[in-house]
Amino acid sequence: MKNYPTPERIQKLPTHVHIKGDPNGGRVWLDGKELDIKPSQKVWLKSEEFAWGYGGSGPAQLALAILLNYLPKEVALSHFQKFKFRVVGHWPVHKPFEDVINLRETMIQLFNEQVGV
Numbered sequence: 001m002k003n004y005p006t007p008e009r010i011q012k013l014p015t016h017v018h019i020k021g022d023p024n025g026g027r028v029w030l031d032g033k034e035l036d037i038k039p040s041q042k043v044w045l046k047s048e049e050f051a052w053g054y055g056g057s058g059p060a061q062l063a064l065a066i067l068l069n070y071l072p073k074e075v076a077l078s079h080f081q082k083f084k085f086r087v088v089g090h091w092p093v094h095k096p097f098e099d100v101i102n103l104r105e106t107m108i109q110l111f112n113e114q115v116g117v
Contacts, residue, residue: 005075010111013070013104020098021091026050028062030069040065043073044080053093055085063088070103082110 020029026049028035037050040061050065051058063084067076087106091097 005071005111009071010104010108013107015102015104016100017066017103018098018100019066020096021050021052022096023051023094026058026062028065030066035062035065035069037061037065040068043068043077051093052088052091052097053095055089059084059088071107079107079110079114082113083107086110 018029018031021027026037028050035050037048044061044064046057047061049058050062052062053059060081064076064080066088067080067083071079083106086109087101091099
């Protein structure tokens, strides 16, 4: 199915991703490594910095950047807006946050919604 990863790819998605955000400069870390905004901007440029806690372009840029670390570009592009509303939009706006997400389970839910399961 188009823009749906193989079962093998899904099983390789991590069950625990530690994400930390600092609103000063929109800095975000995935499992302790700072997330660079530039690769996501090369794919889809809507924001100059990451943001979270609402449904705008900064959170969309962050959602895409996170997914691009784990999924092929076409799949990330197909799902980052839903991921923004499901995950990124729930972090406290303009405040530091730390969260651990089960990326595998979250993406399985989003993929299943896409195909109507």
